Each structure stands twice: as structure tokens, then as C-alpha cells.
Amino acid sequence: MHEAAELDEWGRQRARIEDERRSTLVDFMELNDRTCRWPLFEGHEPFYEKLYCGARSIPGSPYCPAHAGQAYGVRGRPGSAD
Numbered sequence: 678m679h680e681a682a683e684l685d686e687w688g689r690q691r692a693r694i695e696d697e698r699r700s701t702l703v704d705f706m707e708l709n710d711r712t713c714r715w716p717l718f719e720g721h722e723p724f725y726e727k728l729y730c731g732a733r734s735i736p737g738s739p740y741c742p743a744h745a746g747q748a749y750g751v752r753g754r755p756g757s758a759d
């Protein structure tokens with residue numbers, strides 16, 4: 678029974694974390710120049726489920742600090758043809 682109680686508590690924590698995370702997500706209509714527009718969906722997902730990060734973006738950047746790091750790690754390397 679002890680294990681079940683722990684699992685239950687973990688389930689509640691996870692649900693709460695996911696609720697909090699979802700509450701910061703925004704859809705395309707809610708994006709503005711102060712929200713991170715890092716896409717959090719795969720290309721095949723339906724339009725109405727296409728959500729973006731929505732965290733506060735760095736001034737002058739379309740992304741929040743975490744996603745700016747990812748973006749510039751992938752793109753913009755010296756010598757990149759992109």
C-alpha cells in the first residue's frame with residue numbers, strides 16, 4: 678500500500694507540473710514580440726495543437742534564454758551555408 682501511495686503522490690506532482698507547464702504555452706494567435714516562439718510540436722500535429730513555448734523572450738530575440746541557446750547551437754555556426 679505504501680508504494681501505491683507514493684505512486685499516487687508522484688502522479689499528482691506530475692499532473693501539477695504538466696498543468697503549470699501547459700499554462701505558459703501559447704498558440705500562434707498569442708505570440709507577440711515578448712513571447713518565446715519556439716515551437717513545441719512536431720510537423721504532423723494538427724494546427725489547433727500547435728503550441729509555442731510562450732516564456733518571456735530575450736529583448737531582440739524571438740526566443741527565451743533556454744531556446745535561444747538551442748537555436749544558436751543548431752544554426753548560425755561559422756561557415757554554415759544556411
Ligand SMILES: [Zn+2]
Nearest residue numbers: 713730741744
Ligand atoms: Zn522558449
